Amino acid sequence: MQYRTDPKSGNRLSVLGYGCMRFTRRGGMIDQAKAEKEMAYAIEQGVNYFDTAYIYPGNETAVGKFLAKGYRDKVYLATKLPHYLVKNIEGAEKMFREELRRLQTDHIDYYLMHMLTDIGGWERMCAMGIREWIAEKKASGQIRQIGFSYHGGTQGFLQILKAYDWEFCQIQFNYMDEHSQAGLTGLKAAAEMGMPVIIMEPLRGGRLAGGLPKPAAEIFQESGYDRSPAEWGLRWIFDHPEVSVVLSGMNAMEQIEENVRIAEEAQPGCMSQEEQAVISKVREKIAEVTKVPCTGCGYCMPCPAGVDIPVCFRCYNVRFSDGWFNGIREYFMCTTLRNNQTNASKCVGCGRCEKHCPQSIPIRKELKNVAKTMERLPYKIARKVAKIVKF
Template sequence: MQYRENPGNKDQLSILGYGCLRYSKKGTAIDQEKAEREMAAAVEAGVNYFDTAYTYGGSEACLGKFLAKGYRDKVKIATKLPHYYIKAEGDMERYFKEQLERLQTDHVEYYLMHMLNDIAAWERLTALGIQDWIAEKKKSGQIGNIGFSFHGGATQFKKIIDSYDWDFCQIQYNYMDEHTQAGTEGLKYAAAKGLPVIIMEPLRGGRLVNALPKAAKAIFASAEPHRSPAEWGLRWIWNHPEVTVVLSGMNDIAQVEENVRIASDATADALTEKDLEIFEKVKKSINQHMKVPCTGCGYCMPCPHGVDIPTCFAAYNTRYTDSFYSGMKAYIMCTTLKTNPTNASKCRQCGKCEKHCPQSIAIRQELKQVAKKMENPVYKVARAISKRIGKY
């Protein structure tokens, strides 16, 4: 196993982290015995960063039971505060205390604001006193490092980064999200400020392995050296020196063994020009199904009416290049579940954006299509549920 250093506290973090969202199930519950075998194999191979969250059903408790069997000192726990449930200052302590009980520990090394997608959400938490609460927890040693996980555009990401003295951050990043969400721009921005960057969705939940178009699979299959699509995808991320840890939701011993093998020799700046050309061919194959030729450059922004145009287009394209589910998930998470929503239906057809688009995209017309296709009955139900349970 290789390690990359957290420049803030000199922690040596395994470049492969264990994502605890996708444990195998036995019926409707997590298969504890199977999960423990897989986690033990990972720890024995040198994985020392485990990522979970309050809202990952049963995950914190599963991890806590495992760590209590003699593994706690070998692992750094990362878990997340469901800040969207926080209505008063006392809620922070209540949720955190419950998390410690689930995890069977008295401290968490890496603690995140879960899905902190816009600056307004952080300002709301600040008004509730969260900065004082964090300071007290860090002083007591109950929290080692404070960070946030993020789904949204690069502009909001940088605003959040600049709003507080964060210790680390977590973003979605893979060869298909190079110019979407926080993207390479956000990755480099955070790293330049000395923040460790933790990567989630490196293979888009396995879809960059199992759901690739046949043509894309054929490109990888014919490439030299011979590597699986998963290995190509992971090596692309570790090729970036700004990346600290790549999370993988491993739920099979074979996955653990393959990922550990790759993590044993994948280094930054190791991919050749020929290797990088392979990714361009794969992306071209996937992007043949794109609906809008948006590059995510952001020249169309800011929208005077609050639409996050690049993010809307990215989610819309994902629906057709990946899957209906992943596109809708991205759209809801990145535009709607915000203090101030940025979805396509907010467009007022003013046309200001089109004057600055280097791709000459008919943005107003395309946003109409996005609103029509993405703000469908599934979207409306998800939005209603979110409002009902008090998110944002």
């Protein structure tokens, strides 16, 4: 495993971090035994940065149970304060104490203000007294390093960088987001300030691994390189010397094995001009067919009207990347063949979801497009048949 030294703390961080958002679930509950086996294996392979969050259902508790079995001192633990749920500093304190309880620890190594989207969110927290609260927690040792995760435009990111003496930051960065969100400009700016940069969504929630449109996947297959789409995506990120840690939401041993190998081999500057050209061609093909840039993070959920928003968008994109039949079939199976249907036409236009979308997707507008495209006559007929046979 390769490591990068955090210039702010001196910590040696593994270049591959464990994103704890996507643990395997059984019946809606995290498969604790499977998750623990995977996390233990990752640590054995040298992974020492683990990332979770207050709002990830059950994840902090799952991580805490695992770390309590003798692993806490083997990792740097990161979690987050959902500032958008905080009404006052007492609320922040309550959430923080709950996180310590869930994680079964007395301190957080890397603590983030979760999902800032512009300077306004930070200014609101400052008005509540968050600066003083952070200073108190750092003085007590309960928070070791303070940072923020970001989903917004480049200029907003640069403003937040300069608004406080941050010790690290976390941004979405992949070959499809090189010039969106904080982007390459933000990555370089943070690195120039001596700040470790943690990368999230390196494969856009898996879409750049197993969800590529066929024309894009064929470019990789015909490139002459024996690599999976996931390896292409991760190598592209590791090529940037400004990157400190790349988070991967691993939930299978095969994923961990592959990602560890890539993290051991890929170096800054490892991508040749020929390889960069392959990525450029793939990027063009993906852009041609992707209708909604949803990563499946689920921050928009739950929907008060019962719409499964990430699933609707995923199936909608499949309709254009993998063909009409595959898209409609997946949409029908995932939204309609269930006790409580979750299809796009259930949207009532309340807009609650849009306040939480890291990608700033006009969700209500796109759900109308999904319903219009996916819920045509063949879908309606299948839906009636399903009711008759009581699926």
